[in-house]
Amino acid sequence: MTVTAGHNIPNRSPLMAFLSRWLLTTNHKEIGTLYMWLSFVLFFIAGAMAMVIRMELFQPGIQFAEPLLYNQMVTMHGLIMVFGVVMPGFVGLANWQLPLMIGAPDMALPRLNNFSFWILPFAFTLLISTLFMEGGAPNFGWTFYAPLSTTYGPPSTDVFIFGVHLMGISSVLGAINIIVTIFNLRVEGMTLMKMPLFVWTWLITAFLLVMVMPVLAGAVTMILTDRHFDTSFFAAAGGGDPVLFQHVFWFFGHPEVYILILPGFGIASQIIPTFARKKLFGYHSMVYATASIAILSFVVWGHHMFTTGMPLIAELFVMYATMLIAVPTGVKVFNWVATMWRGSITFETPMLFALGFVILFTIGGFSGLMLALVPADFQYHDTFFVVAHFHYVLYPGAIFGIMSAVYYWLPKWTGNMYDERLGKIHFWTAIIAINMTFFPMHFLGLAGMPRRIVDYSLQFADFNMVASFGAGMLGLTQVLFLYIVIKTIRGGKKATGRVWEGAEGLEWTLASPAPLHTFETPPKFPTPEEDYPRD
Amino acid sequence: MISVTTRFRLHRCLTFFALLGSSNMAFAAEMDMRAGVTDMSQRILQLHHYSLAICVVIGLLVFGTMFYSMYAHRRSKHPKPATFHESLRVEVIWTTVPILILIGLAIPATSALIDIEDNSDADLTVLITGSQWKWHYQYLEADLGYYSNMATPEEQINNFETKGRNYLLEVDRALVLPTDKKVRFLTTADDVIHSWWVPDFAVKQDAIPGYINEAWTRINTPGLYRGQCAELCGKDHAYMPIEVEVLAEEEFDQWIVDQRLAIELASGQAVADRAKTWTMAELIDIGQQVYLDHCATCHEADGSGQGSTYPALAGGEIPNGPMAAHISRVMNGAVDTEMQAWAPQLSDLELASVITYERNAFGNTTADIVQPITIFEAR
Numbered sequence: 001m002t003v004t005a006g007h008n009i010p011n012r013s014p015l016m017a018f019l020s021r022w023l024l025t026t027n028h029k030e031i032g033t034l035y036m037w038l039s040f041v042l043f044f045i046a047g048a049m050a051m052v053i054r055m056e057l058f059q060p061g062i063q064f065a066e067p068l069l070y071n072q073m074v075t076m077h078g079l080i081m082v083f084g085v086v087m088p089g090f091v092g093l094a095n096w097q098l099p100l101m102i103g104a105p106d107m108a109l110p111r112l113n114n115f116s117f118w119i120l121p122f123a124f125t126l127l128i129s130t131l132f133m134e135g136g137a138p139n140f141g142w143t144f145y146a147p148l149s150t151t152y153g154p155p156s157t158d159v160f161i162f163g164v165h166l167m168g169i170s171s172v173l174g175a176i177n178i179i180v181t182i183f184n185l186r187v188e189g190m191t192l193m194k195m196p197l198f199v200w201t202w203l204i205t206a207f208l209l210v211m212v213m214p215v216l217a218g219a220v221t222m223i224l225t226d227r228h229f230d231t232s233f234f235a236a237a238g239g240g241d242p243v244l245f246q247h248v249f250w251f252f253g254h255p256e257v258y259i260l261i262l263p264g265f266g267i268a269s270q271i272i273p274t275f276a277r278k279k280l281f282g283y284h285s286m287v288y289a290t291a292s293i294a295i296l297s298f299v300v301w302g303h304h305m306f307t308t309g310m311p312l313i314a315e316l317f318v319m320y321a322t323m324l325i326a327v328p329t330g331v332k333v334f335n336w337v338a339t340m341w342r343g344s345i346t347f348e349t350p351m352l353f354a355l356g357f358v359i360l361f362t363i364g365g366f367s368g369l370m371l372a373l374v375p376a377d378f379q380y381h382d383t384f385f386v387v388a389h390f391h392y393v394l395y396p397g398a399i400f401g402i403m404s405a406v407y408y409w410l411p412k413w414t415g416n417m418y419d420e421r422l423g424k425i426h427f428w429t430a431i432i433a434i435n436m437t438f439f440p441m442h443f444l445g446l447a448g449m450p451r452r453i454v455d456y457s458l459q460f461a462d463f464n465m466v467a468s469f470g471a472g473m474l475g476l477t478q479v480l481f482l483y484i485v486i487k488t489i490r491g492g493k494k495a496t497g498r499v500w501e502g503a504e505g506l507e508w509t510l511a512s513p514a515p516l517h518t519f520e521t522p523p524k525f526p527t528p529e530e531d532y533p534r535d
Numbered sequence: 536m537i538s539v540t541t542r543f544r545l546h547r548c549l550t551f552f553a554l555l556g557s558s559n560m561a562f563a564a565e566m567d568m569r570a571g572v573t574d575m576s577q578r579i580l581q582l583h584h585y586s587l588a589i590c591v592v593i594g595l596l597v598f599g600t601m602f603y604s605m606y607a608h609r610r611s612k613h614p615k616p617a618t619f620h621e622s623l624r625v626e627v628i629w630t631t632v633p634i635l636i637l638i639g640l641a642i643p644a645t646s647a648l649i650d651i652e653d654n655s656d657a658d659l660t661v662l663i664t665g666s667q668w669k670w671h672y673q674y675l676e677a678d679l680g681y682y683s684n685m686a687t688p689e690e691q692i693n694n695f696e697t698k699g700r701n702y703l704l705e706v707d708r709a710l711v712l713p714t715d716k717k718v719r720f721l722t723t724a725d726d727v728i729h730s731w732w733v734p735d736f737a738v739k740q741d742a743i744p745g746y747i748n749e750a751w752t753r754i755n756t757p758g759l760y761r762g763q764c765a766e767l768c769g770k771d772h773a774y775m776p777i778e779v780e781v782l783a784e785e786e787f788d789q790w791i792v793d794q795r796l797a798i799e800l801a802s803g804q805a806v807a808d809r810a811k812t813w814t815m816a817e818l819i820d821i822g823q824q825v826y827l828d829h830c831a832t833c834h835e836a837d838g839s840g841q842g843s844t845y846p847a848l849a850g851g852e853i854p855n856g857p858m859a860a861h862i863s864r865v866m867n868g869a870v871d872t873e874m875q876a877w878a879p880q881l882s883d884l885e886l887a888s889v890i891t892y893e894r895n896a897f898g899n900t901t902a903d904i905v906q907p908i909t910i911f912e913a914r
Contacts, residue, residue, distance in 0.1 A: 071770065242728060346610050379583070455703060457703045
């Protein structure tokens with residue numbers, strides 16, 4: 001997405017120059033661009049899998065996907081969306097924006113940065129290649145519960161394990177880089193409590209990544225040794241415990257879902273003040289709320305496992321801890337609303353996506369609170385109610401977060417304004433399609449439709465058809481997004497350095513597009529033109 | 536292939552949003568959690584409504600404030616933004632008020648949960664064992680047990696026949712339970728994790744290999760209740776329904792007596808089957824049906840299999856190899872694969888006929904005949 005030329009090495013063919021520029025780059029902006037494109041490409045691949053799923057569920061009966069293929073689609077859609085779209089998308093934004101927002105010339109560990117990106121294309125090539133292997137791709141859901149993934153997993157499970165290891169290494173290295181950058185390269189005067197919220201949320205996310213990705217690595221390694229080295233971690237017949245797998249997986253998995261949303265909180269906290277032309281309300285409580293959510297995320301993994309036969313006392317503890325997460329999350333939502341209150345609001349595309357994020361994420365939060373109530377969870381668990389819940393927090397949450405960030409910073413990256421009219425069309429079609437796709441899933445779940453089934457009984461037909469129509473519309477509208485991004489890269493109205501009238505922060509003191517190398521001499525902080533410097 | 540029913544459903548979809556506002560009871564029933572037929576299922580429905588109502592009220596307040604702000608504080612109406620950005624007092628208020636609301640939610644949830652987990656003093660215990668992709672029910676007090684398989688024919692699934700009213704939710708042999716008795720369920724599994732769920736009882740309990748989990752219900756109304764496996768358990772996870780027939784207490788006791796009698800008769804029948812020498816045609820006739828009921832879901836009706844996971848039987852190594860190995864594979868299954876042990880699930884006659892069928896169908900021409908007595912001796 002940068003239009004600035006890299007370091008040209010003389011006497012090379014254009015192709016070699018192109019390859020060496022992108023393969024060997026250690027520039028945070030170029031690496032950020034690579035992450036964003038990888039995320040974008042995988043978004044369409046995993047989205048296409050969602051289309052297969054929704055086509056099959058359009059009507060009762062088997063039409064397009066046999067059960068084995070359907071299970072592969074469900075698994076790969078989840079894995080790629082989580083590890084290939086949202087995580088690299090957020091890391092790409094971090095690469096681009098963190099140095100610009102803290103006044104650093106680059107990430108602290110640029111070569112490591114290159115390495116952590118270039119692991120990923122190989123990891124996902126491996127993962128996607130399993131679709132073409134004998135026995136098919138992994139078909140046990142992205143949660144790969146044992147023994148379905150051990151004794152009964154297809155041969156490609158081993159390739160999947162290797163791919164997950166690679167992704168984990170990439171994430172941990174990327175997270176270390178982010179932590180080191182934030183702690184060491186902040187401009188003079190930017191104390192921790194003066195950092196922009198996006199930087200704060202990413203700092204906390206990076207700590208979550210460093211703590212839980214090794215747990216995931218441990219889980220897949222135990223799966224591997226159970227499969228091939230005669231261990232019985234998860235095999236009851238050998239004295240192991242299938243439920244142990246779920247404990248280990250969700251000890252990773254629950255912090256993971258906050259990894260997928262905290263940077264989105266940060267993005268909303270940047271964008272809403274800009275377009276409300278008013279300082280973020282309750283900066284300190286926003287930071288403390290984010291930290292509380294992160295800490296609580298380590299003690300609530302059991303709420304994914306209420307039906308496994310947990311003892312009463314554990315169910316009660318996990319239920320209370322889970323309900324408690326609603327408090328800091330509520331504080332964040334209230335602060336965003338208070339930021340808007342008596343501001344001077346305009347509704348450019350980034351703001352629309354940020355508002356869509358707050359409203360629909362909150363709906364996902366409500367269903368999350370309902371799911372925390374154990375007796376009701378016995379009815380909701382493993383139904384489409386859960387599918388509706390996590391798509392509400394992930395699509396209008398994580399994905400809308402990334403999209404609003406792209407619209408917000410794209411003029412800074414490319415020097416061109418995106419097409420505002422198309423951006424608004426993208427937003428409105430997306431928000432209609434999202435609700436049409438995922439809202440009826442609440443009803444399906446309540447009426448008794450289990451998740452991950454290839455075929456369903458007749459009383460579920462109507463809402464499934466509505467959801468499939470919505471999904472088709474949702475898929476098409478993202479093609480429009482791709483068009484808008486490409487159009488902006490290729491040209492358009494020139495953006496000013498400040499881009500947005502109400503924007504605050506160091507990145508807006510730079511020219512648009514941001515030159516390849518920035519802040520080689522540290523900027524002044526707070527910036528002289530900031531109307532309302534932080535206290 | 537847009538059929539008339541499709542167009543009809545399409546039409547209903549389009550009018551769906553129009554109907555949302557009206558009080559259409561048919562839709563209302565499909566949109567809410569099922570009330571069910573136990574005190575607990577109704578209590579959970581109340582909890583669901585209570586938490587939903589709290590969420591809706593909070594949502595209306597928060598979103599109402601947001602939309603009001605979007606309207607009243609938009610730049611064209613409110614050009615000069617305020618400068619306030621902090622207030623300890625409101626932060627304290629909107630931290631403590633939600634905590635109080637949560638306590639109000641936690642109290643009914645806790646009391647319901649304590650009752651759900653009280654598995655003591657059951658009148659009747661049923662051991663439920665999940666395996667790919669069927670349920671086995673064992674009445675521990677009555678020494679009675681049987682498998683329950685989905686009864687929906689392949690033709691309906693593949694759209695060659697009109698789908699029945701209970702499409703995918705019907706079984707060959709339902710679990711039978713009495714009303715007004717505390718029934719305890721013990722759940723476990725033979726292979727992977729399954730989950731036994733009947734929404735009308737509000738019972739969902741994972742069936743995990745190596746574990747025996749507990750749950751209980753007390754059903755108020757006789758009738759037929761349906762559910763499905765709720766935990767992804769492999770290829771045919773969607774085809775593992777549950778059907779429960781609930782009888783009044785005296786009818787249930789009579790049913791148990793009848794079942795005991797049927798077992799006596801069946802063992803007499805088995806002796807007769809063993810005594811008889813069956814012809815190839817007879818065995819193939821029975822064997823084909825057994826094959827379609829139990830084997831075709833993986834190995835396919837034409838024996839072509841599905842890749843390496845479910846090997847082809849047409850020209851396959853085992854159906855064309857030594858007969859003893861074939862019998863052993865069908866009776867005992869294959870370790871660490873989805874090939875199950877069928878010896879406990881099928882009768883001598885069924886096993887003999889399906890093996891005979893496999894050795895003489897799909898182009899396999901061994902001309903071997905397996906008699907029930909051979910199976911009986913192999914047990």
